[in-house]
Amino acid sequence: MTTDQLWQTTLSEIELQISRPNFLTWLKNSQLLEKTDDGKILIGLANNFAKEWVENKYHKIIFEILKNYDDSIKKIEYVVCGDKVVIFEKNKEAAKILDKQLAFLEFKIDSETGLHPRYTFDSFVVGSSNELAFAASMAIVKNIGRKYNPFFIYGGTGLGKTHLIQAIGNEIKKNYKNKVKVKYVHSEKFVNEVVSAIRNKRMEDIKNKYRNIDVLIIDDIQFIGGKERSEEEFFHTFNALYENNKQIILSSDRSPAAIPTLHERLRSRFEGGMTADITYPDYEMRLAIIKNKLQEIKNHLPDEICEIIASKIQRNVREIEGILNKILFYREVKNIALDKKIIEEIIGNIIQQSNKKISSGQVIKIVANFFEILTDDITSHSRRKKVIEPRQITIFLLREMLGMSYPDIGEEIGKRDHTTAIHSYEKISREINKNHSLNQKIILIKEMIYENS
Numbered sequence: 001m002t003t004d005q006l007w008q009t010t011l012s013e014i015e016l017q018i019s020r021p022n023f024l025t026w027l028k029n030s031q032l033l034e035k036t037d038d039g040k041i042l043i044g045l046a047n048n049f050a051k052e053w054v055e056n057k058y059h060k061i062i063f064e065i066l067k068n069y070d071d072s073i074k075k076i077e078y079v080v081c082g083d084k085v086v087i088f089e090k091n092k093e094a095a096k097i098l099d100k101q102l103a104f105l106e107f108k109i110d111s112e113t114g115l116h117p118r119y120t121f122d123s124f125v126v127g128s129s130n131e132l133a134f135a136a137s138m139a140i141v142k143n144i145g146r147k148y149n150p151f152f153i154y155g156g157t158g159l160g161k162t163h164l165i166q167a168i169g170n171e172i173k174k175n176y177k178n179k180v181k182v183k184y185v186h187s188e189k190f191v192n193e194v195v196s197a198i199r200n201k202r203m204e205d206i207k208n209k210y211r212n213i214d215v216l217i218i219d220d221i222q223f224i225g226g227k228e229r230s231e232e233e234f235f236h237t238f239n240a241l242y243e244n245n246k247q248i249i250l251s252s253d254r255s256p257a258a259i260p261t262l263h264e265r266l267r268s269r270f271e272g273g274m275t276a277d278i279t280y281p282d283y284e285m286r287l288a289i290i291k292n293k294l295q296e297i298k299n300h301l302p303d304e305i306c307e308i309i310a311s312k313i314q315r316n317v318r319e320i321e322g323i324l325n326k327i328l329f330y331r332e333v334k335n336i337a338l339d340k341k342i343i344e345e346i347i348g349n350i351i352q353q354s355n356k357k358i359s360s361g362q363v364i365k366i367v368a369n370f371f372e373i374l375t376d377d378i379t380s381h382s383r384r385k386k387v388i389e390p391r392q393i394t395i396f397l398l399r400e401m402l403g404m405s406y407p408d409i410g411e412e413i414g415k416r417d418h419t420t421a422i423h424s425y426e427k428i429s430r431e432i433n434k435n436h437s438l439n440q441k442i443i444l445i446k447e448m449i450y451e452n453s
């Protein structure tokens with residue numbers, strides 16, 4: 001048996017012993033890298049988190065199975081070997097196309113500015129829904145810090161806020177080179193930095209880092225609302241920059257007035273500059289976006305098909321891009337000739353999927369699966385450590401993903417009092433900012449929930 005066969009056989013046995021989502025998450029892309037003469041096995045895993053998880057949870061099973069096949073094996077070591085995801089091992093064509101599409105997502109982020117070069121004014125389609133925001137963005141580049149300060153863009157998800165604020169940064173970099181210091185940061189990253197600086201008593205570092213900047217761009221600023229220390233720190237940074245005529249650019253999914261947890265003094269600062277919203281693109285603009293995107297990826301679709309996509313997908317630009325990728329994928333991988341009927345079918349399926357509602361039962365089941373406990377454990381009144389965290393995470397997700405009320409959550413999780421639900425929700429919300437591994441778990445569980453819904 002080659003090492004590859006040995007590992008494939010082992011995997012197929014592990015697959016029988018652990019839940020399917022866990023198997024896919026942790027082991028799907030694992031590899032047996034090496035077997036040494038003295039009986040050491042080296043297993044490569046996608047990332048640090050997978051390594052930690054597999055080491056702690058599955059080492060015993062893996063060791064037993066491997067030993068069964070080859071009793072010269074004495075020891076297993078786990079290493080991280082990059083997370084190049086091999087989604088379509090068997091289909092080289094598919095992999096190539098996926099690579100082409102993913103090339104856009106590849107990390108080419110500039111480490112100094114935090115900007116992604118793909119977001120430019122050139123690749124941004126302008127129409128009535130974003131005209132004002134676009135005009136203001138152009139004006140800022142010509143008049144940094146003086147004309148529209150702060151500049152606050154808001155609008156629903158997938159409508160191009162990140163694209164536009166990064167485009168401002170990229171354009172400034174292009175025009176002013178190193179004379180102007182630009183920094184883009186997502187507000188969650190900013191909050192994490194503040195939290196860890198407080199913990200490590202290194203607040204001075206943050207102060208220095210952000211106060212030396214000429215153009216500060218913070219994305220999704222709504223997440224800062226309610227996070228006391230981060231808001232406080234941001235407020236001081238804001239003032240320091242503002243007083244020195246440095247440019248501040250912010251984006252949010254809603255207007256400053258609609259961020260309920262935002263401190264009054266920050267709200268009035270935000271409202272004191274220029275605010276512009278981005279709304280839903282109309283048909284003409286959607287069509288232009290589709291054509292633009294096809295050009296960008298050097299691909300082509302008949303006009304008739306572009307028109308169907310533009311008329312059917314009305315929600316947001318990210319969704320248009322998603323559908324476009326899927327359609328190209330169907331054509332190029334599955335070799336399906338695209339006609340009107342097939343396109344409508346593909347779009348119909350996708351819309352149906354994304355409209356499907358997630359139920360509380362599904363959330364409970366997936367969390368239980370993830371932690372390999374029973375759904376009954378989650379709804380039981382057991383105080384075992386093993387079930388407390390999964391239960392709290394379930395409560396957190398029911399609130400966050402489904403927007404359920406606390407009394408309903410309490411009822412669902414074993415007829416508990418609503419205060420228990422509040423307590424659990426708040427505990428996880430607090431810890432998620434400090435505890436990297438908890439944060440990772442929750443991200444993975446959410447992915448599983450979306451995948452399974």
Ligand code: ADP
Binds near residue numbers: 124130155157160289
């Ligand atoms: P948001 O930050 O508002 O959620 P993004 O900026 O991430 O949205 O946009 C989602 C996707 O749609 C990105 O790939 C972006 O490039 C694209 N996009 C959005 N608006 C436009 C536009 N007007 N022209 C071209 N592409 C756009």
Ligand code: MG
Binds near residue numbers: 161162163
């Ligand atoms: Mg965004």
